[in-house]
Amino acid sequence: MLFLEVTLLVLYGLCLAFILGFSITQFQLTQLARRAYARGLPTEPPAPATWPRVTVQLPIYNEVFVVERLLDACAALDYPADKLHLQVLDDSTDETVGLVAARVAHYRARGLRIDQVRRSDRQGFKAGALRHGLELTNGEFIAIFDADFVPKPDFLRRTLPYFDAPDVGVVQTRWGHLNEYYSLLTQLQAFGLNAHFYLEQVGRTSGGHFINFNGTGGIWRRSCIEDAGGWHTDTLTEDLDLSYRAQLRGWRFRYLPQVVAPAELPAAMDALKSQQFRWTKGAAETARKHLLTVLRSNQTTATKLHAAFHLLNSTVFVAILLMALVSVPLVYVRVDLPQLKPLLQLSSVFLLAFVPLIHYYYTSWRLDKPLASGWRFAPKFLLFMSMSMGLTLHNARAVLLGWLGKQSAFIRTPKLGLINQQGTWRGRRYRTGSLLDGLTLLEGLLTLYFAFGIGAGLYLHDWGLIPFHLMLTIGYGLTFYYSMRHRK
Template sequence: MLFLEITLLVLYGLCLVFILGFSLTQFQLTRLALRAYAQGLPPEPAAPVSWPRVTVQLPLYNEVFVVERLLDACAALNYPPDKLHLQVLDDSTDETVGLVAARVAHYRTQGLRIDHVRRPDRQGFKAGALRHGLELTNGEFIAIFDADFVPEPDFLRRTLPYFDAPQIGVVQTRWGHLNEDYSLLTELQAFGLNAHFYLEQVGRTSGGHFINFNGTGGVWRRTCIEDAGGWHTDTLTEDLDLSYRAQLRGWRFRYLPQVVAPAELPAAMDALKSQQFRWNKGAAETARKHLGTVLRSNQTAATKLHAAFHLLNSSVFVAILLMAVVSVPLVFVRADLPQLKPLLQLASVFLLAFVPLIYYYYSSWQLDKPGASSWRFAPKFLLFLSMSMGLTLHNARAVVLGWLGRQSAFIRTPKLGLVRRQGTWRGRRYRTGSLLDGVTILEGLLALYFAGGIAAGLYFGDWGLLPFHLMLTVGYSLIFYYSLRHRN
């Protein structure tokens, strides 16, 4: 039995070390970002003497609730009409097709160059659509917006000047949130995404490390796409895949936190889970594809380290899940084997691995809501951390499938046209699968399992893992609750 207890402790410790390494890289990125903000953003480059040809690609699949909003926003882009081309890459199978056709016809009568591109099938999903569209346009630069985005009219005029050097391959902008205040679910999503866009992307750029095109809300130089090998369809994160292939070939990316591309956050749990599955599985697939190449490249040691943790970002969920499951029996081990107490003290330093993350998310909070009370930050951070822990089973499954190379369909995140607190998710179509599946049932059981960990800690007077088990219980309970609530 002693061997089993030591094995559990070693597994816990290894997971903790990996999480601590990830947290420390986020801490360094935060410092780099804050230093960049303190120095001031670089001045905006002068507008080009002659504006280049730009194609705006809009990949769609069954987006009844948001497609007209998207087309109206893109038709309003303030750019020389003889240099602008809108491509609606429509793979829809419902009445979205008719809505697009009507809008395209309307804007063509106004002199806008806009095409409604239909493929015979969805081969390659979004990446396949983007690749197909590229063959049908002469644009020198390619802007991409997902269906839920609403770009401002000056988007192209604010981003194109930053391609002021031939090696600049991408200009990425910060995502805004149309419905952040809609519910607790959307507030917590915005909280997490803001840290990525306010700090992580800025820190990577400032440190000269690899960043990623975020799939939408950005502009590519066409020759960069082609030089890097074009859009590949072998991962669910075609954006991250192409970003790494391009940067490994020497292309530079620019990130503009001052330019915001507003978008809608998923308001229902099934939509959030489908998005999380795609992002986390795709990240693991991309890590499987590129991690070895990155480590063998001629990049600096710091860039390799940051790239490794960037690619392994989704794998953190596996580490947290393993550590969480192991932590409950550790409460009993600690009570039964007092001779292992010095080693078991490691189990109680769980929260120390998350101290750098407090700094990371608090800095983001201050940038997004300057002057906001710190008392408002604490509960939101704890709820966000708990919710993230509650998604570990779902996300860890996606990561494992990605590392194993298991192929799966690109399930897009359905959007509902929600703005602020207006609209509802009830009675809407575009389900992404049954919510009461095996994973959801296991999430409910894990909530009970970690509640048992709380009870065991209280019984034995062991308070070391109580905060961890409390957050896990809250997180899994929230995920299970929303999964049941959003079934209709």
């Protein structure tokens, strides 16, 4: 029995140690980003004497609610018409096809070079569509926007000047949020994404470390794509995969936090889960594919460490899930085995891993909302952390499938054309999951499991893990609630 209890404690400590390493890298990225902002953003390079040929690729699949908005925004891009080519990579199987055809005909009649590219099947999903489209265009630079994006007219003129050296392969911009205030769910998503775009990307760029193209809202140099081997279809995050292959070959990426590409956040839990599944499983697949190569490369030790935690960031969900599951029986271990008190106190030290995360998210929140009252941060942060914990079962499953090399279909995140609090549910025609699956039921049971942990701590007068169990109960409760609510 003692062996089992010590094993639980060791497993709990190992998970916390991994989270501590991740947290320290986030703290360092925060400091790098703060210094970069203090120095001021680089001045915009002068416009090129001759604007290059640009292809704007728009990969879509069944996007009735947003495709016209996307095409209208891209048709309004302020760029020489003889140098601009719009490619609608349309793999749709519903009336989206007809909407695109009508819009393409409309803009062609006005002199815009725009094509609707259709394939006989969805082989390779988004990566396959991008690869196929590249064969049908002569663009020197390739801008990519997903269906939910609404680029501003000056996007190309503000980004292309940053390709001012032949080894610059990518220019990535910051995502904005069209519907941040639509619901609590969208507010929490924006809170988390802002930290990545305000701090992680800036910090990695400032430190000379690898960053990633975010799949949309950015531009590739065509020769960079080709030199790195083109779009591969063996991961669900083709953007992260190609980013690492390109940077390992010496291409430089630039990130522009001052240029914003507005997009719509998923407003339904099943849509959010499909997005999270794709991101977390794809990151694990990319880590499986490239981690050893990165560690064996001639990059600096700091860059290797940051790249390792970058590739392993989705694996944090596995660590949190294991730590959470073990923490409930540990309530009894803490009481029944006082001889283990020194080890338990040591494990408590690792809880300091969450302190750098507070600094990380507070810095990001301040950059995004400099005029907001400071007291608003704490509830937003605690709810975000709780919701993140509530998604650990779903995301950990995705990560493990990625590490095991299990193939999955690319399920895109459907959007409804929502802007802030405007718009309503227009049916669930693009549902990405079943009405009530086994995973959702398990999330409901875990809500009760962690609530039991709170009760056990109160009954045994052991308060150490109650805050953790409270956040887990709230997080899994919210995940289960939204999963049930958004079934309709």
